[in-house]
Amino acid sequence: MTDSAFPVATPERWHRRHLLAIEPLSREEILTVLDVAAAMKEVSQRDVKKVPALRGKTIVLLFFEPSTRTRTSFEIAAKRLSADTVSFTVSGSSVAKGETFLDTVRNIQAMAPDAVVVRHRSAGAPHFITDYIDACVINAGDGSHEHPTQALLDAMTVRERLGRLDGLKVAIIGDILYSRVARSNVFLWHKMGSEVWLCGPPTLLPPVFRQWPVRVTYRIEEALEGADVVMVLRLQLERHGSLRFPSVREYFQRYGLTRERLKYAKEGVLIMHPGPMNRGVEIESEVADGPYSVILDQVANGIAVRMAVLYLLLC
Amino acid sequence: MRVIMTAEAMGRTLSRMAHEIAEKFPGELAQAVMIGIRTRGLPLAHRLQGLLRGVTGMTLPVGVLDITLYRDDLTQIGPAPLVRKTELPFRVTDRPVFLVDDVLFTGRTVRAALDELVDYGRPRTVRLFVLIDRDHRELPIQADVVGQFVATELDEIVHVLLRETDGRDSVVVTRRTEPLNLEALE
Numbered sequence: 001m002t003d004s005a006f007p008v009a010t011p012e013r014w015h016r017r018h019l020l021a022i023e024p025l026s027r028e029e030i031l032t033v034l035d036v037a038a039a040m041k042e043v044s045q046r047d048v049k050k051v052p053a054l055r056g057k058t059i060v061l062l063f064f065e066p067s068t069r070t071r072t073s074f075e076i077a078a079k080r081l082s083a084d085t086v087s088f089t090v091s092g093s094s095v096a097k098g099e100t101f102l103d104t105v106r107n108i109q110a111m112a113p114d115a116v117v118v119r120h121r122s123a124g125a126p127h128f129i130t131d132y133i134d135a136c137v138i139n140a141g142d143g144s145h146e147h148p149t150q151a152l153l154d155a156m157t158v159r160e161r162l163g164r165l166d167g168l169k170v171a172i173i174g175d176i177l178y179s180r181v182a183r184s185n186v187f188l189w190h191k192m193g194s195e196v197w198l199c200g201p202p203t204l205l206p207p208v209f210r211q212w213p214v215r216v217t218y219r220i221e222e223a224l225e226g227a228d229v230v231m232v233l234r235l236q237l238e239r240h241g242s243l244r245f246p247s248v249r250e251y252f253q254r255y256g257l258t259r260e261r262l263k264y265a266k267e268g269v270l271i272m273h274p275g276p277m278n279r280g281v282e283i284e285s286e287v288a289d290g291p292y293s294v295i296l297d298q299v300a301n302g303i304a305v306r307m308a309v310l311y312l313l314l315c
Numbered sequence: 316m317r318v319i320m321t322a323e324a325m326g327r328t329l330s331r332m333a334h335e336i337a338e339k340f341p342g343e344l345a346q347a348v349m350i351g352i353r354t355r356g357l358p359l360a361h362r363l364q365g366l367l368r369g370v371t372g373m374t375l376p377v378g379v380l381d382i383t384l385y386r387d388d389l390t391q392i393g394p395a396p397l398v399r400k401t402e403l404p405f406r407v408t409d410r411p412v413f414l415v416d417d418v419l420f421t422g423r424t425v426r427a428a429l430d431e432l433v434d435y436g437r438p439r440t441v442r443l444f445v446l447i448d449r450d451h452r453e454l455p456i457q458a459d460v461v462g463q464f465v466a467t468e469l470d471e472i473v474h475v476l477l478r479e480t481d482g483r484d485s486v487v488v489t490r491r492t493e494p495l496n497l498e499a500l501e
Binding site for chain 1 (some may be wrong): 321355383384385390393394395396397398399400401402430431434435436
């Protein structure tokens with residue numbers, strides 16, 4: 001933190017009880033999370049990777065959608081802060097037996113957890129829960145709305161590598177339509193003073209996106225031109241089958257991130273992907289494993305950001 | 316408001332502390348590491364490091380401990396305090412550790428620091444050096460070297476001001492309700 005341009009929060013305490021979205025956060029609040037996350041990252045590098053800050057707290061991981069990495073990341077984050085975690089996933093729960101969402105939530109409330117981490121296929125589900133539960137609620141992805149901790153870990157990775165969050169060109173490529181990762185990132189980078197470019201086939205990037213504070217293009221070369229950061233999104237085949245583009249092969253030919261196309265981007269560009277990644281669909285293996293890829297940094301920083309969020313909400 | 320220590324007195328006090336450390340722990344100096352407790356323990360650790368170099372010719376490595384995540388009142392004090400990095404660029408196992416802080420009060424900060432320290436390893440010994448001991452301990456913890464003992468009331472605050480963090484060196488005591496008037500120090 002010696003570089004004076006390196007953006008840090010001015011000392012300010014955190015007052016929110018829930019983390020539902022990036023949209024309502026201030027620039028200062030985002031920087032506060034990133035500063036605390038930087039301290040949390042050091043905890044993960046110790047021999048004893050555990051601090052007592054959340055001893056005696058119970059955190060329920062309420063996942064109505066399959067997720068391995070986000071749930072594991074939250075679980076590790078909670079455990080490194082000494083909290084107890086309980087996983088409640090839809091396949092193993094009574095929701096599969098016909099219980100309504102609200103009844104599930106009331107049951108969780110009766111167990112008096114201190115925080116609930118929610119993933120749900122419907123936008124607004126985490127916000128809905130806050131009316132029925134006393135615990136802190138953290139959105140771990142709600143439909144195609146937001147995935148705030150993903151955008152925060154992306155910002156942490158960029159700040160670590162480039163030492164700044166403003167004045168950057170951030171290109172988000174691919175399956176924008178249903179992407180909560182794209183939405184959270186658009187809000188975050190706009191607040192930080194960077195320019196976001198969205199790029200994908202028109203069927204996955206309809207004109208409505210032009211109402212956002214972004215630049216829209218259907219040509220990947222234009223999106224990559226001079227980009228500091230390139231975020232490649234996973235093609236969510238399970239959401240739209242093959243209705244929105246002729247074939248996976250054609251998608252890769254038009255929008256896949258290849259070594260050849262990377263030459264348009266800035267020297268030292270950061271290549272990011274929220275995972276899970278489809279090699280040869282949205283990204284070429286050589287790029288995913290190449291020198292500009294920070295994809296595994298993102299995973300490591302995910303734990304630090306989630307520790308920071310849990311700490312700030314629960315303490 | 317009362318001034319406990321002027322800049323000049325602080326210089327003398329720290330110099331005396333360095334001599335006292337060298338005298339009390341001659342066998343530990345060669346292996347010892349200095350660890351400042353955030354925030355003001357760190358600049359004090361750096362100053363003692365320089366003074367000890369003058370006295371003994373040895374330069375002890377300096378690290379910093381942020382004890383926030385180990386506080387016993389984390390969930391009672393309201394909004395979460397910001398956490399900064401703990402940075403120990405050395406191993407502590409089997410080495411003497413010289414902990415440095417500005418004020419020793421209830422002893423709870425030192426308790427947290429000891430807990431954090433043992434998560435990094437098993438120090439051979441841990442010594443505690445503080446600039447001000449203001450009494451009112453709530454735990455059985457004492458310092459090995461004290462700059463100055465100051466009798467205080469419970470509703471008083473001891474402000475240690477340092478060049479590095481506050482632009483000036485001095486120690487001032489105020490009532491909890493009384494604002495710290497820096498102009499009055501000129």
